[in-house]
Amino acid sequence: MGLYNINEDKVTAAVNSIFDRIEKEGNPQKICTCSQCRTDTMCYVLNRMEPHYVVSNRGLARIEKEAITYQQKEADIVSLIYEGINQIHHRLRPFATHSNTEEPCEIEHTPAFMVPGIIGRIFNGMNFAPLEEAQIELRREELLVSMVDSNWQNPYNLVRSIPGIFTFLPAPLPATSKGIHQKLGFSLSIKASGFEALLHSFEVPVMSEMLRTTFFSMERIFRLPDMYMFPSGEEELPV
């Protein structure tokens, strides 16, 4: 029994059918229809819709029941898809191959430090509830760190639907050869209104390897310790 977002199937099917149609009609606008760009478009649309979770074994009944309400949303999905295609078309992932052959990764022969996804959580130190609003900046040597593509934000703003959780996926950093072990220093600066600003420095161990085009993987995640913020102006509590 798992959680399941019924919008995923809807959006996946709709995006594929629109891209297939673009290909069939000769693609006069030369839109990239590779699997990466399709996934990016799905991601764009899903991030702009309310997720619609169901418990998987009860999902079908729920879909049936809500099919009617859904008809009206269909048009919104389609217009979001076109908006997404337009956005992604103008900001193609610089590191992706944009080829439809499912070539595994090492197409580029450039050594690089592949930085893992960075995940952290922020809580209100007074009541241990996850914070709903905060802005988090990821910096390295004072500069804001570039993300792999425009689906990832830096600074990251917490979203109400996922309280307290922030994520970053830094772009790979150039390396002189593969197999070099290094610790990359980063710092986080967290600001939330009504709270004392928080600074946290940390190091991520990395090893250089040949640049790959798939960046995000659940196996490559760096989890930060939970962080707690305290209201500004509060007296320090005696320990």
Ligand SMILES: [Zn+2]
């Ligand atoms: Zn593409």
